[in-house]
Amino acid sequence: MQPGKILVSHHDDVYLIKLVGDVRVTLCTSLNNYIEAIFQTGNVAEVVIDMLDAVAVDSTTLGLLAKLAIYSHEHFGIKPTLFCNDESLYQVLAVMGLDEIFNIIQESPASAADYQELPDISSDVEVEEVRDRVLEAHRLLSVLNERNQQEFIDLIRSLEQTR
Numbered sequence: 001m002q003p004g005k006i007l008v009s010h011h012d013d014v015y016l017i018k019l020v021g022d023v024r025v026t027l028c029t030s031l032n033n034y035i036e037a038i039f040q041t042g043n044v045a046e047v048v049i050d051m052l053d054a055v056a057v058d059s060t061t062l063g064l065l066a067k068l069a070i071y072s073h074e075h076f077g078i079k080p081t082l083f084c085n086d087e088s089l090y091q092v093l094a095v096m097g098l099d100e101i102f103n104i105i106q107e108s109p110a111s112a113a114d115y116q117e118l119p120d121i122s123s124d125v126e127v128e129e130v131r132d133r134v135l136e137a138h139r140l141l142s143v144l145n146e147r148n149q150q151e152f153i154d155l156i157r158s159l160e161q162t163r
Contacts, residue, residue: 007115013045047080063137097144
């Protein structure tokens with residue numbers, strides 16, 4: 001399976017995030033840092049997530065995407081767009097409730113962007129910071145629907161106890 005990477009691009013107030021390969025918790029700090037940087041700009045017109053080249057994503061990644069969508073709606077009044085043409089990935093997005101907070105399009109966009117790869121900083125990150133990102137991501141997923149609450153309650157409790 002192709003190792004995961006995250007590519008980013010922005011022009012004016014439009015932010016693009018492209019997930020490639022198998023995107024896992026090891027990239028969560030890099031992704032979270034980029035999301036936080038978007039929040040700090042204060043002016044966002046559009047957010048686009050491109051999952052056309054993603055093979056798999058874990059629940060931590062999905063939780064961080066939920067964080068981005070919820071914040072974008074609450075603070076910028078926008079509903080981000082997510083491109084995903086893989087039926088199994090689309091089903092995961094729908095089951096997790098991300099179809100409620102993203103405009104999901106199951107076809108390729110008309111144009112390509114000029115992306116830069118986010119660095120993998122996982123080797124420089126403290127275990128506590130990774131745990132906090134995983135906990136935050138799963139808490140966010142849990143508020144999206146009852147199924148997610150039941151699915152992640154044990155993980156959330158376990159992570160809370162190790163704080």
